[in-house]
Amino acid sequence: MANEGSYEAASKRSDEIAADLEVHPEKYTMLTGDRPTGRLHLGHYFGTLKGRVELQEKGCRTNVLIADYQVITDRDTTEHIQDNVYNMVMDYLACGLDPNKTMIYCHSAVPACNQLMLPFLSLVSEAELQRNPTVKAEMEASGHELTGLLLTYPVHQACDILFCKGNVVPVGRDQLPHIELTRTIARRFNNRYGKVFPEVDALLSDVPLLPGLDGRKMSKSYGNAISISMTAEETAKRIKKSQTDSERMITFDPENRPGVSGLLSTAAICTGRDAAEIAEEIGMGGSGQLKKYTTEAVNNYFEPIRERRHQFEADLDYVKDVLHEGNRRANEVAEKTLGEVQEAMGMVY
Numbered sequence: 001m002a003n004e005g006s007y008e009a010a011s012k013r014s015d016e017i018a019a020d021l022e023v024h025p026e027k028y029t030m031l032t033g034d035r036p037t038g039r040l041h042l043g044h045y046f047g048t049l050k051g052r053v054e055l056q057e058k059g060c061r062t063n064v065l066i067a068d069y070q071v072i073t074d075r076d077t078t079e080h081i082q083d084n085v086y087n088m089v090m091d092y093l094a095c096g097l098d099p100n101k102t103m104i105y106c107h108s109a110v111p112a113c114n115q116l117m118l119p120f121l122s123l124v125s126e127a128e129l130q131r132n133p134t135v136k137a138e139m140e141a142s143g144h145e146l147t148g149l150l151l152t153y154p155v156h157q158a159c160d161i162l163f164c165k166g167n168v169v170p171v172g173r174d175q176l177p178h179i180e181l182t183r184t185i186a187r188r189f190n191n192r193y194g195k196v197f198p199e200v201d202a203l204l205s206d207v208p209l210l211p212g213l214d215g216r217k218m219s220k221s222y223g224n225a226i227s228i229s230m231t232a233e234e235t236a237k238r239i240k241k242s243q244t245d246s247e248r249m250i251t252f253d254p255e256n257r258p259g260v261s262g263l264l265s266t267a268a269i270c271t272g273r274d275a276a277e278i279a280e281e282i283g284m285g286g287s288g289q290l291k292k293y294t295t296e297a298v299n300n301y302f303e304p305i306r307e308r309r310h311q312f313e314a315d316l317d318y319v320k321d322v323l324h325e326g327n328r329r330a331n332e333v334a335e336k337t338l339g340e341v342q343e344a345m346g347m348v349y
């Protein structure tokens with residue numbers, strides 16, 4: 001998405017930060033988040049959730065945002081939003097985010113964070129907003145005209161990151177234009193009004209992207225994803241229904257055998273084994289055996305996570321308390337930063 005040169009630079013910075021995080025976790029404030037549009041799946045888990053928990057345990061400050069306002073960037077409804085948000089908190093907790101260490105909150109509940117949008121909008125030009133490749137792709141995928149929010153949400157995402165002075169943002173490559181814009185906004189604000197904001201960098205995952213069961217990008221809308229919240233039976237059913245091919249001999253060949261290879265990649269990541277090695281072991285066992293192996297691999301890995309999730313499902317009051325406490329803390333942080341912003345701008349009356 002981002003052009004190659006800036007990707008190379010971001011990737012190099014990301015490697016440096018990953019190394020420094022091992023030595024000086026206290027220098028880092030992590031902020032990242034998700035849109036509450038449905039249940040989190042294995043792609044989210046291996047691509048980012050697992051890494052967030054590791055950062056939490058390393059001892060840097062960790063903040064996880066449920067980006068509810070971003071839901072309406074490319075859709076016209078907030079249907080199921082409350083249910084999606086509570087379920088997202090359950091997924092987080094089940095995967096090991098600890099609310100005593102990680103601030104979990106929704107940006108709609110943090111007015112002072114949203115208020116940063118006004119000065120930040122003044123720091124970017126319309127042309128800069130128009131050329132964001134991720135916004136363009138999202139607009140095309142949505143089939144909508146460009147709304148004011150879709151055009152400007154990368155600025156709002158800068159508010160998400162900067163309100164807590166986040167300086168490390170674990171994201172996928174598609175988010176790099178937004179991180180670049182956040183850096184620009186922070187730099188311009190600091191130059192114009194005085195230093196309030198840190199320099200922000202992306203932390204790119206070194207785990208290869210896990211494809212869906214059909215080998216395409218994992219996505220709920222393709223029906224090729226396994227959700228963290230699925231039961232063992234639902235998982236088995238989804239894998240059973242997945243499309244393989246007519247060749248009996250199992251080989252790992254993502255390009256020519258997307259279905260077989262999607263299953264192998266899933267089994268590999270859950271067992272920590274090599275996909276080609278699993279393929280060789282199954283060999284003439286065919287897709288029946290491959291599906292059985294993959295189902296067991298997923299269900300074994302996620303059994304303890306799903307068990308924890310059941311406990312949270314049965315205790316919605318606790319889930320709400322976690323979110324309320326996160327929102328309360330986020331408001332405290334945001335009001336402090338907004339105060340600094342108003343002070344820097346001389347807007348103190």
Ligand code: TRP
Nearest residue numbers: 031032033034035067157160169
């Ligand atoms: N745009 C991100 C996504 O679609 C979600 C998000 C919102 C985010 N605010 C953020 C990610 C701030 C990182 C930092 O996945």
